Amino acid sequence: MNTLSFIPLLLALTLSPLLPGVINRTKAFFAGRHGQPLLQTYFDLWKLLKKGAVYSRTTTWIFRAGPIIGLAAALTAGMLMPLGKCPALLAFPADFLLFAGLLGLVRFFTVVAALDTGSSFEGMGASREVFFSALTEPALFIALATLARQTGQLSLSTMFGSVSNAHWLHSGPVLGLVVLALMIVLLAENSRIPVDDPNTHLELTMIHEVMVLDHSGPDFAFILYTAALKLWMLGALVLGVVLPFSSGNPWLDLALALGGMFGLAVVIGVVESVMARLRLLFVPQLLIGAGAVAAVALILTLR
């Protein structure tokens, strides 16, 4: 562990709220609008942190604990996620299991906090959340297994560190399929189009947004920040596979990874601009498809 390994965490903490801004500006560009400020999420967070809160009488301490546990788990997960070639603060064999477990913990408490309100809309969102995530989990793990087999490494930091031009040259299709699967996982886990529409205004069609309808004030700020961190971390997961170059200079690598991260946000924005969200019935097919794509990649490595 050197000082450099603090940087991915620091960047995630400070810059993750910028990602939704970039995505929204990209979408605004496609729609010919001016769009909200790049720093809108920071303003939202600041405003919410200064507010009081309203709680439903139905709710219990679970509802209040949900956002806190979620943020604590997301922050811990942030320590495990490297950025490009820059290793994470904590790197050990199979650290991605802890990473996936912590994201699972976020989900568990978001869902029970939603159920705590007794609202059927939130129940609906919670039901869809566990439904979709149960299907993304295998895709994520098969993709990680493929990466582990391809690189011969068992930690996210060393896996990303050893993905090189040679890997892309020799087994481009494998890595390409892995990136595709991880990209679908990223979109599904962060409630983006084509799985969920973050801009929807009808409770019946929401997934993530509807689960947090009743949260307000600092609690909601925690939730927004958790969501931004999650987007950043899963983005870093995709980026780790995509970025094969290592310039030798760690600072240059970091700059490259940072550029890649915002490039990825632009890509998400483009995806959201050019396609509509899928009907809920087709989402499982997409997610199972992601698992199948990852499985094909894995089979290719078994030659």
Place this chain on the structure above:
Amino acid sequence: MTWLLFAMAILLLGAMAVLLMGRPDRNVSWLGAGSVVIASVLGCVPVVQVLSGGSVEAVRVPWPVPFGEFFLELDPLTAWFLFPTLLLSALSAIYGVGYLRVWQGRRSLGPVWFYYCLLVLGMMLVLLARNAVLFLIAWELMALASFFLVTFEHERESVREAGWIYFVATHLGTAFLLAFFLLLGRETGSMDFTVWAEKGVPTSGPASILFLLAVIGFGTKAGFMPLHVWLPEAHPAAPSHVSALMSGVMIKTGIYGLLRALTFLGRPPLWWGWGLIAIGLSSGVLGVLFALAQHDLKRLLAYHSVENIGIITLGLGAGLLGVSTGSPVLIVLGFGGGLLHVVNHALFKGLLFLGAGSVLHGTGTREIDHLGGLLKRMPWTAATFLIGAVAISGLPPLNGFVSEFLIFLGAFKGGVSTGGAIAVPLFALVAGLALIGGLAVACFTKAFGIVFLGEPRSEHVSRAHEADWTMRLPMLLLAAGCVLIGLFAPVVVGSLKTVLESLTTLPPAVVSGNLAATTSPLSFVVLGAVIFLALLTVLVLLRRNLLARRRVEADVTWGCGYAQPTARMQYTASSFAQPLTDLFGLLLGTKKKITPPRGIFPEEATLKTVTPDISSEEMYRPIFERVNEWLSQLRWVQHGKVQLYVLYIAVTLIVLLIWGLR
């Protein structure tokens, strides 16, 4: 060993004493529970000694039964299983004191405690026995004692039915075990486990038949899909503290038996590992899917035991692959993860069944869709149930994550660099375990969320009351166990060393080397858990500070503008699970009965969903109906005339005598 013999004597004395006291009296409960607790404490002394590296202890007493010998031995493998058995027996017994109090005056509690003591004794003997005859007798003692406990409320027909299914299933399993032991005895000319372990059987031919017999025989007790049919019937029917004991540790005797059998059978061919992984995947995935489709809280938990047995079997399968290919990493992590999950499952499944028992005790119903909002009325039960739910979902920082981490790590380490024949099952394990994890989160957010959160869905809840301290204490201790194993994971995994040395033929240096390679990532996991808890504390304080001088209001839940929300409009367990049960509809066969709303002003509409067990409906029911038809032709043999029965016996003896003289 003296301690253990002493403990068993106390159990036997306790059993006799509660039966003699007879009178429906609260002292019966305390006497029964007290003897179990004392026996468990005594029994734990040698268990801890052996696990921490003490010498293996044995006692042999000649026994006049043919081929029988009263031969008990406490080796590390036995000790590893004995520890959760004793712990959960004691805690469930304490819980039972409070749980059975409602029956006081209505029914004599002597028999319940009699069978409870015998069940604990039976489990101890099963784990300690080293002679096949003694083992089978202990196995039968365990099965019968638990049968009588399952049929505690025998005045209800559903309970009698469940008891009957359990009775038949367990004896069919025993039949396969009988064949297993007889075949093994014929091969080796002995009924002694130590002889079998030393001699072994040649891998060709009989070994594979023996393996299949053991998988079916022990798998019936453990609950491998599709041999699991008795679990979802018997667990809900039994009193909850007995369900906890049966689901938490009794079914693990099947896993123990399978492991013990594997030590007799020599070097396994590759397909055994493949087979166990296939069984583990089907039990795990189908178990959690059926759990998701249930509306009965205890039935849901029973299906979850099938799932967890699947996870344990996945670990064992990975370990067997390691034995076949000589890969110490797979052996240590596969068997180690499976064994740790045995203990972990005993803790959280025991906890969850006790929690379900408190809910049943407090509200009088097990229907998830009739509950809701219980957290406000039963805060302790709810908090401990939540810990159990997070643990069983395999989420950090609790114990379920640790054992699944070991199995995953083994599969990843083993799968990264090996050829397809090993890598394919291991990656299938990875994908399957990931799916199981995702579905378990769905299942337990449903179980916890619908039962304890939201608004009450029926008047059952208004009667609800928190359990008394005898019921709360065991739940609290089990929840603490889940947290402690999560936080002291490297220490716990380190204690597997002696067990793995005795189970496998690996040299101690290899075992400890591979365990050390596991404990270093585990210490990072623990570090992550500590950081998580520290951050949690900081955030709690931060939130309190932020809200300290601000307006915090209470209002109604946002109903999207609807003015007349009622509690019945909440999402129910079946609606919560519906997307998943629909997607896997082919496997589940959920039956829906819908009366849709009609007309402009619809008055009545109903929806009823039932998910019967597909293997019991499609596989066993037709077979048993056919057998029943066929056997009913022999009914004239049984007519109730005792003198003729005596004649049957006499004729049989004479025939045997003639056959013997031949």
